[in-house]
Amino acid sequence: MASPKILAKQSAAREELAQRIDLTARPEFIERYIYGSLPEYRDGGGSPDDCRISIVQNDGTGAATVEYETEDAIRVFAKLYYDNSGEHSYNVLKTLWNNGLGTNSRYRVSEPLGFFPQYNMLLIRGATGSPVSSARTDAELASGAREAARWLVQLHSSAVRVGEARYPWEVYHKLTHRLAKAAAQHPDRVDDLIEMADRFEQLARAVKLHFVQAHGQYRHIHVFVSSETVTVIDLDRSRPSDPAQDLGEFLHRMRTKRFKATVGLSRAEEATRVFLDEYQDKLPENLINLPYYWCYHTLVSLWRFMKSSAPDDPRWGPMIDFYMSEFEKALSYRRIN
Structure with missing residues (x-):
């Protein structure tokens, strides 16, 4: 307190x-x-x-x-x-x-x-158009995700650099706080939590430093698409950083919201594929650290959910299964060479 x-x-x-x-x-x-x-x-x-x-x-x-x-x-x-x-x-x-x-x-x-x-x-x-997050179908979401990827390519290709660099290890402050609170709420699951943290640490050891001007909070609620323009808002946290930070956060937020909105029927797989294909076609070298940042955002959400929920919550089983499988998916991601 x-x-x-x-x-x-x-x-x-x-x-x-x-x-x-x-x-x-x-x-x-x-x-x-x-x-x-x-x-x-x-x-x-x-x-x-x-x-x-x-x-x-x-x-x-x-x-x-x-x-x-x-x-x-x-x-x-x-x-x-x-x-x-x-x-x-x-x-x-x-x-x-x-x-x-x-x-x-x-x-x-x-x-x-x-x-x-x-x-x-x-x-x-004010931005014109509708946010990508307002898509009602998987096909609409995939169309918006393609435009979101194209916008991100423009940003990450820019020579502009404004602000102090953000380093990959800065994520550990937030991550350890979430881990501690989840462990305090569920002491019987401490071994499982530590195992996940250890697996994340293996990713951290393989991170390669790479900087672009990143958005810093790239989410599909921030991407507005109209027939003429694609406008992205909320760049308060934009700094030179790893491009995979933006990629990982976008994928995690989009997939999580779709899973919840469809009560588990969709995980935005088509939109995920389109987003990654579109981006990788132009900047394949920027995906090297994607597993690290995708896993980070998944763990933050999982451990936040655990600190405020209990096994008797009707959402517990579906959401724990979702986050755990998302962690495995992110952990195993490999870019196509």
């Missing part, structure tokens, strides 16, 4: 963020920062009174996000941060937008409209 000093600091930070959120709803704020940041309104014509506002995220786990929709259905998102990740995200977006993932490309990042340090606020234009 956090100390009283830490709790007081967190409470003060939440209160300060709430005050900034209140400011974002004022007409003078909307006129200056929202309409003033959009080229469509720089000659006037916008009315703050006609702008719809909604808070789309403010759960205390990161940046708060406020959505604005103008009378012409132009959407802008304001992200209000606790830390310096907003300025970093703006620098990443601006650099990528101006270097191949902007106006003249089908595959692009969210258009950065500005960073305003007095509010620790990033403004971006």
Whole structure:
């Protein structure tokens, strides 16, 4: 449990963020920062009174996000941060937008409209299209996964480098915390947990250092596809890192969500194949560490589930079997040479 000093600091930070959120709803704020940041309104014509506002995220786990929709259905998102990740995200977006993932490309990042340090606020234009995660069928999901792979190829092929490098061993901080909590909740399964950690360690010994500008949180909920563009959002964690970090997280999140949504009937196998084939066709050398990162994300989810669940939970059997088989699948993955 956090100390009283830490709790007081967190409470003060939440209160300060709430005050900034209140400011974002004022007409003078909307006129200056929202309409003033959009080229469509720089000659006037916008009315703050006609702008719809909604808070789309403010759960205390990161940046708060406020959505604005103008009378012409132009959407802008304001992200209000606790830390310096907003300025970093703006620098990443601006650099990528101006270097191949902007106006003249089908595959692009969210258009950065500005960073305003007095509010620790990033403004971006809303993405068009639908997220890949909204696919209703396996065929729709495979189509979206193909576009997601093509977008990732563009990012990983870029010469852009922004931020401090993230190294493969950094995953161990989160992983060991999850392991400890799962073991504490299920002491009778400690031997099984240690065996999985040992097998993961064998993968770690074979990791080859390789860096690209990675997304840092590449999930199918962040990939928006329209007939004209494929736009990816939420690059707050983008840094030079192993490309397989993005690949492993995308596959794990997509397969897990599909398994849950279909009550175990699908694991997005077609979408997995399409995603990997499309990516490997262009950047095969980037898949060398995929088993390591795919296994990492699977273990994090498995051990999180175990720390908050018990064998008498109806979900226990299906989800444990799913995560265990996913771990084996990731562990045995070999790229096609």
